[in-house]
Amino acid sequence: MVKVGVIGVGGWGKNHLRVLKELNVLSSFCDIDITKVKMYEERYGIKGYTSVDEMLKNEDLDAVTICTPTSTHYEIGMKTIGLGLDTFIEKPLTYSSREGEELVSLAREKNVILTVGYIERFNPAVIELKKILKNGEVGEPLLLEFHRENRWAGQVRDVGVVMDTSVHDIDTARWIFEKEPKLVFARTGKVISDYEDFATIILGFDREKTAFITSNWVTPKRVRQLITVCTNGIVTIDFITQEIKIDDNERTIIPRKEWQEPLMLELKSFIDCVRRREPPLIKGEDGVNITKIAEAALISSQIGSPIYLQLG
Numbered sequence: 001m002v003k004v005g006v007i008g009v010g011g012w013g014k015n016h017l018r019v020l021k022e023l024n025v026l027s028s029f030c031d032i033d034i035t036k037v038k039m040y041e042e043r044y045g046i047k048g049y050t051s052v053d054e055m056l057k058n059e060d061l062d063a064v065t066i067c068t069p070t071s072t073h074y075e076i077g078m079k080t081i082g083l084g085l086d087t088f089i090e091k092p093l094t095y096s097s098r099e100g101e102e103l104v105s106l107a108r109e110k111n112v113i114l115t116v117g118y119i120e121r122f123n124p125a126v127i128e129l130k131k132i133l134k135n136g137e138v139g140e141p142l143l144l145e146f147h148r149e150n151r152w153a154g155q156v157r158d159v160g161v162v163m164d165t166s167v168h169d170i171d172t173a174r175w176i177f178e179k180e181p182k183l184v185f186a187r188t189g190k191v192i193s194d195y196e197d198f199a200t201i202i203l204g205f206d207r208e209k210t211a212f213i214t215s216n217w218v219t220p221k222r223v224r225q226l227i228t229v230c231t232n233g234i235v236t237i238d239f240i241t242q243e244i245k246i247d248d249n250e251r252t253i254i255p256r257k258e259w260q261e262p263l264m265l266e267l268k269s270f271i272d273c274v275r276r277r278e279p280p281l282i283k284g285e286d287g288v289n290i291t292k293i294a295e296a297a298l299i300s301s302q303i304g305s306p307i308y309l310q311l312g
């Protein structure tokens with residue numbers, strides 16, 4: 001039986017608690033907020049802690065999921081990986097790519113599974129899109145157009161929209177093109193937050209293939225969409241409803257698929273990797289590269305020029 005502890009049970013970590021309980025692997029949790037600790041101790045009938053160190057000292061865990069704010073991921077990850085625990089860190093892996101590289105190298109040294117919460121890889125609509133592209137029915141993907149827009153209640157206090165939100169689409173673009181971008185150009189601005197709250201990022205891939213990423217925390221309507229323009233058709237997916245639309249020369253096809261919770265699929269996959277000692281779909285190195293691309297986007301928006309990258 002795999003025993004998992006959740007670190008940070010705020011807006012998102014509370015979903016980890018629920019899903020891991022359902023998967024029958026939830027062993028303990030911690031959060032610096034005592035009110036949350038008491039509430040979830042009662043709800044799930046397990047012991048919670050107000051400090052990471054206390055939880056790690058008292059509990060015999062196999063793995064943890066880290067759902068604290070981005071700026072804390074490095075310090076907490078160094079502790080859990082250092083203790084030899086398989087570690088799932090919510091996106092983005094770390095505040096800086098340099099910190100991410102240290103986590104990756106420690107995980108390698110300790111032979112620990114390290115993965116990052118780029119959840120859209122487990123979205124059934126993205127899984128279906130990958131299948132459609134693989135079987136060639138719409139030809140080769142050339143252009144990706146992402147929209148991820150929603151007014152934000154201001155709960156993210158340590159990073160802006162690029163590190164928090166655009167990173168999902170940066171990862172999906174790499175996943176669809178199966179390559180790292182060579183060029184990043186971005187424009188960002190802020191109207192209601194302390195950090196940038198709207199961003200447009202252009203990622204240039206091999207053979208002029210391009211991803212166009214629009215993210216914002218400003219507009220009131222919640223939109224999460226990807227249009228994939230291919231040589232023989234266009235595939236549109238909605239990340240929220242998981243609907244897929246395929247348009248080719250002759251017809252529009254809307255395949256009917258059952259909605260499934262991406263977090264359930266994502267955490268189940270992590271637990272399976274822990275059980276079988278298999279490498280995760282999203283490796284620590286992916287997390288580092290995504291952070292490097294986001295960092296390049298922020299620099300590009302400051303200097304007004306494209307940044308050329310050579311990612312391993």
Ligand SMILES: NC(=O)c1ccc[n+]([C@@H]2O[C@H](COP(=O)([O-])OP(=O)(O)OC[C@H]3O[C@@H](n4cnc5c(N)ncnc54)[C@H](O)[C@@H]3O)[C@@H](O)[C@H]2O)c1
Nearest residue numbers: 008009010011012013031032033067068069070090091119
């Ligand atoms: N995959 C996704 O779709 C998705 C969605 C939302 C958030 N996230 C990620 O999850 C993480 C958390 O985001 P959130 O929205 O839940 O933030 P949040 O602020 O709502 O929750 C963070 C929680 O961590 C606790 N905390 C802070 N420092 C701590 C520490 N040192 N030890 C223990 N607990 C600590 C806080 O008290 C709080 O309860 C971020 O990395 C965010 O990017 C991912």
